[in-house]
Amino acid sequence: MKYPAMRLIVTAAQMQALDRRTIEEAGVPGTMLMERAGAGVVTSLEQQLGPLRGKLITILCGKGNNGGDGFVVARLLHKQRAKVHVFTLAPAADLSRDAARMYRQLIRTAGKAIVKPFSSTSQLQTILSDSDAIIDALLGTGLATPVTGRYAEAIDGINQAQRLTVAVDLPSGIHADTGAVLGRAVKADLTVTFGLPKLGLFQNQGIDHAGRVEIVDIGIPPAYVDAVESRIRLITAPFVRTVVPPRRLSSHKGTFGHAGIIAGSVGKTGAAAMAAQAALRIGAGLVTVAIPASVNDVLEAKLLEVMTIPMPETTARTLSRAALDRLKDFINTRTAVAIGPGLSTHPETVALVQALVRQLDRPSVLDADALNALAGRAALLAECAIPPILTPHPGEMARLVTKSSAQSVNEDRIGTATRFAQAHRCYLVLKGARTVIAGPDGMAAICPTGNPGMATAGTGDVLTGMITGLLAQGVASWEAACAATYVHGLAGDLAAETIGQTSLIARDIIDHIPYALTNIGSA
Ligand SMILES: NC(=O)C1=CN([C@@H]2O[C@H](COP(=O)(O)OP(=O)(O)OC[C@H]3O[C@@H](n4cnc5c(N)ncnc54)[C@H](OP(=O)(O)O)[C@@H]3O)[C@@H](O)[C@H]2O)[C@@H](O)CC1
Ligand SMILES: Nc1ncnc2c1ncn2[C@@H]1O[C@H](COP(=O)(O)OP(=O)(O)O)[C@@H](O)[C@H]1O
Ligand SMILES: [K+]
Secondary structure: OOOOOOEEOEOHHHHHHHHHHHHHOOOOOHHHHHHHHHHHHHHHHHHHHOOOOOOEEEEEEOOOHHHHHHHHHHHHHHHOOOEEEEEEOOOHHHOOHHHHHHHHHHHHHHOHHHEEEOOOHHHHHHHHHHOOEEEEEOOOOOOOOOOOHHHHHHHHHHHHHOOOEEEEOOOOOEOOOOOOEOOOOOOOOEEEEEOOOEHHHHOHHHHHHHOEEEEEOOOOOHHHHHOOOOOEEEOOHHHHHHHOOOOOOOOOHHHHOEEEEEOOOOOOHHHHHHHHHHHHHOOOOEEEEEEEHHHHHHHHHHOOOOEEEEEOEOOOOOEOHHHHHHHHHHHHOOOEEEEOOOOOOOHHHHHHHHHHHHOOOOOEEEOHHHHHHOOOOHHHHHHOOOOOEEOOOHHHHHHHHOOOOHHHHHHOHHHHHHHHHHHOOOEEEEOOOOOEEEOOOOOEEEOOOOOHHHOOOOHHHHHHHHHHHHHHOOOOHHHHHHHHHHHHHHHHHHHHHHHOOOOOOHHHHHHHHHHHHHHHOOO
């Protein structure tokens, strides 16, 4: 399967091989790649700071090619009349070949005095804390062992200064593949990464240390990229644009499907309401919620466009086993269904959900209490006629795989998600910072959108509704899971831009779905 508009995520070894092939086979000199890399950093810096003339910018350069990129940045900033200080961790004779070339070019342009050897942090602390920006060009994909000695001191100095910090390719000290901190690592506000995004930027401590990630094209031939064997992709806006169905002039509400949401119980009607509204906002033609009978009126009062069907309930006002046949009919007459938000873990409701999952023959999303009903019973998924989409947060994921914890899930999010999706022939959306989507074919995608403001009640219900809304429109499971997750995160980002992260609540995400779709060009 090809995923054209998604971007490949690579390991250090894969990126090094791509750089090498570009240099050796395509005949592009390494220094030209470095020049483009450095120019990309300067462009990003300009977007952050505005005109760079007169700005105090301090650049720390290591002895490898990452340092070489730093020398390019210094020369270009000097040309723009920024006040530039360069500190180098190695004498010129120890620099890598390309870094040495860029070093010589820098001193030819700006004079020798622009570069000083790094001796200790105390020497440069004042300069660092006065800087408008600090550029971290100490270590990139070549980092092999824990950082110690002067490199460690330089990293501490950058972090202590607490100025705008831009990491070149990777935050120094972050392992390019695992995202682990090797000894210590730079805490960047922005990471400008070259060619293709590195896996470590989206995993473990790499997420917080990288800050915002920008990708700069340095001219790696697309054919070489296509030949890379990587099963991990980054979801992009152009991908999402191809997924959200267009609205033809002749279309009517039936064209966009009928989403069914099996959700809610006493005290948890909001979950059902938000999932339903989110499904409509992402374009489903019709949405109906199946809800325990005694809370039906409450739901009707909350929802105008959504239909509701009261279903048999337990004395605890949750869906009862007596609802089974009616729910089977409900599912049969919907294009796609979601099961789970706010259902409760009442034993009878759990048994009902298990019975429904066994007979599920529609594109579906299983979330929240449906996942709790599957804890330790994931084998039931094998009975679904169409692989369902499961949307656990790390706690729910830990219960699904059993003998696990949210912490161990988070230590290997991609591995946990892909193993589960392959073993149980389902799609899995493992939520949290940098949500991972995995498919039964072993593919994984990482979502770059979203922010910690979304760590608030009900945002997961909104995502469930959005995925179901796309499924109802006939979008295939993988595409629906990836695109809805991206739009959900972008809606959260747009909401945070206007109201901030602290006050953000789930309904703000629903309200910003239209702006997210317009932003992507899908509305
Ligand atoms: N032409 C290209 O390929 C392009 C590459 N590009 C750029 O190059 C970067 C990769 O460059 P790279 O391979 O030179 O490695 P880099 O990250 O600079 O560091 C390696 C140096 O650090 C040292 N070192 C290692 N561990 C250490 C430690 N714990 N503590 C201290 N030192 C340690 C190690 O020394 P050694 O141990 O080998 O003596 C070695 O000298 C990449 O991220 C991108 O920015 C772009 O310009 C595009 C074109
Ligand atoms: N730090 C974060 N960065 C990005 N997205 C986040 C972050 N924290 C939470 N989210 C998103 O918010 C949603 C939370 O879902 P969930 O935990 O199921 O909440 P609820 O059960 O209350 O609906 C998920 O989509 C998750 O990816
Ligand atoms: K770096």
